[in-house]
Amino acid sequence: MKKLSYILLISALAASSCKKDNYDGPTAGLSGNFFDVATKALVEQDIIRGTQIEIQEKGYVVPQYLIVKNDGTYSNTLLFAATYTVKPIRTNFIALEAQEVTLNGQTTLDFNVTPYIRVTNASIVKSGTKVIATFKLQQNVINNVNKIGLYAHEDFRVGEPMRQAETERDLNAVSDPNATYTLEMDIPTKDQLKTGKSYYFRIGARIDIGEARFNYAPTVKIDL
């Protein structure tokens, strides 16, 4: 009986000595879209090694990085309510100034941007054993386009960094807005692509500016 009362006493002491946690969890969030300022369409991105949003909480030295989904949307619903400096970095569009955003609950922030390159009139079709992509390029800066490519992956988040097969061409020149560019992928030569399966294809182009990321046309699903 005496033992039991000791246990009770110690338990009571232990229970009252500390709270479960000192801080509330993150309750705020930031989400939104990257819109093309001219066409109002979403600006396609890469989910790995793509554009990121650097956010730095006031008073903190180390920033956080938000990734952006392939379709040009982003969302992080577990951030602490505070004021942040927000700036997209390593982008595929003309750089934006950093802005201050106060997060209070779930906050929406859209970016209206000018993509370095618009991949327009894009078509990806299967023809025999080949997949053929045709497209035009409309660039919004004077730099060279250093590469164009057609990328394939069984996952819909296909892109230059995430691919099982590619056909690329180095341009290293300013693109011709009137030209129709063609890229062909010969399926039998691609050891990672198997006939009878479906794959996602995407056309990309990269501008020759520092750490610029690829610009894309929307993904197309094709049965091989």
Place this chain on the structure above:
Amino acid sequence: MVMKIYKSKILLILTGMMLFSCNSVLELQPTDKIRAEDLFGDPQGVKLYMANLYYQLPIEDFAYFRAGFNQNGGDPNNGGWAPAMSADEAMHSEFGDFIGDGDYHYWEPGYKLIRDVNLLFDAIPNLAIRDDEKAVLTGEASFIKAFAYFGLAKRYGGVSLIKATQKYTGNVEDLKVPRSTEKETWDYVMELCDQAIANLGPVKGRRASKWAAYALKSRAALHAASIAKFGSRAPMSGNAVTQKLVGIDAADAAGYYAACIAASEAIMTSGQHSLYMPNPASPAVAAENYRALFQNPEVAAENEAILVKGFTLPGNNQGHNYDIWYQPAQVANGWPHPGRMNPTLDLVDAYESYTNPGHDAPIVTTVEGSVTDYNGFNPALNYIRFDSPNDIFKNKDARLWGTAILPGTVWKSAPIIIQAGYIKPDGSSVIRTKDQIDVGGTTYYTYGAPSTTMYSGFDTYGGNNTRTGFGFKKFMNQNTPIVPGWNQSTSDWIEFRYAEVLLNYAEAVVESGTGNAANAAKAINDIRKRAGHTVDIPLTVDNVQRERRVELAFENKRFWDLMRRREFHTAFNNRFMHSLLPLVDLRTLPAKYIFVRVNTPNSNTRTFDTKAYYRSIPGIGANGLVQNPLY
């Protein structure tokens, strides 16, 4: 009650005793440690201290793995993952890793060595030794410090320069030193090398000589020059970039290339070092000379070896584990996990053929001749049939034969069997599956022999056998059976050798467009002549890099060549490494060998993320340093 009083009295007495018995505890000298005054007061003590400093040098030797240097302690089991597997030189027989954020760091060990060497600098003026001995000691200390900062700079870019011993005076903030720019850091390495060169003598031995200091300067200057010249291949951004903590201006390349040329020339014109066995009678002799040089560097003590790190005794923190991890399964001698360094087809392709000097010589397997088809065995193709499993490598550079165990070649008097399968008489294939078939009264096995101890390739048994088609020979000890236990290998490591100096020189000349191009061409052709070549090739960027790649293969240089030249992210962009499958073709009798180029089985593509050109700075929360980009 009596008992209780008794107890209290004892307690009281004990407390009193404790109070008076140890009043000088803070003044007591520990008996298990040597005081600094005693250590530095005795020349033998200084010798001991120097041994410790040399041991700490960031030498990327047989004990250098992902977790850092000197991984040969009591529990060195890392599965045999070597830095060559993070470059394009080798695949591990089992693991598929690449480069992790936490790999290949050198922060705390680097600053520990720098503190230890700064303490030595403080002690040198008071040592009871002659002035010339003091000079040599200053030279060695400078060499060690330069080496430590080189190890830091190539991983982290600009770092905190602790030029003299720090004294703690009660304020921890005073001890924090911000990062210097990357250029200031490399310049400090150059300055320390010059100090070492000025103070060291020409005597060869196991301690740093003037020539070792020149060789370090040659290597470090080339690294810095490359970052300046090729930094724009991998643009970066962020605070560390704007503060120039990472990256060097392109305009600074010329100065570093000139420093590399001058340091290399100092060795080349000294007459003190030369190539080991420079004029072989045949490629076969050249291959054996090359192999012998790495099995026991002592053979080249008077010529090629500039600085050798000894692994003298078996045992923890002394021997190493290359022989147990990397010799083929057939000679494992009871060790359960051999055969783990698998040279890639990509590397094998790079070795020249004597029939086509100055070019890569990719292994051609079909009459059609494609060397980019990795789709596996295709019955529609006309595979070239060979009588032996290594005829296909005929005329390849002797160094391939000295570096890799090729299928069917002899190692420790056993033909090493590396076979991936066979093609049945009906044309169907059995590849990388255990099977056997009787044809014409003979039994054929997919792996070339009936049991796991009789072959060394492709069976995934134990994660052991080569999956690229090549075994590992360079550095391996052929003379004694494997001792199946930890840290039993005692072959020495050559950290600086004359061939590297020649290659540094040739690269600095061709990349900078300055210096003596004729001498630089002679430098690479001398190395090729030593490898059995008879036709000289011109000095070009490609020729120098190919020569570097094959001559220095597995010396843990390729990883840094890809780093400093900013070639890693283009060389590894969704890249498979490749294997060569030797198959027995039973469609014809007697059976012949055919070969199939494939993506390395059970492996995935690798992509190098540009942030990995620099390691992350550890502990920025406490040390307050600026982090490198993207970490």
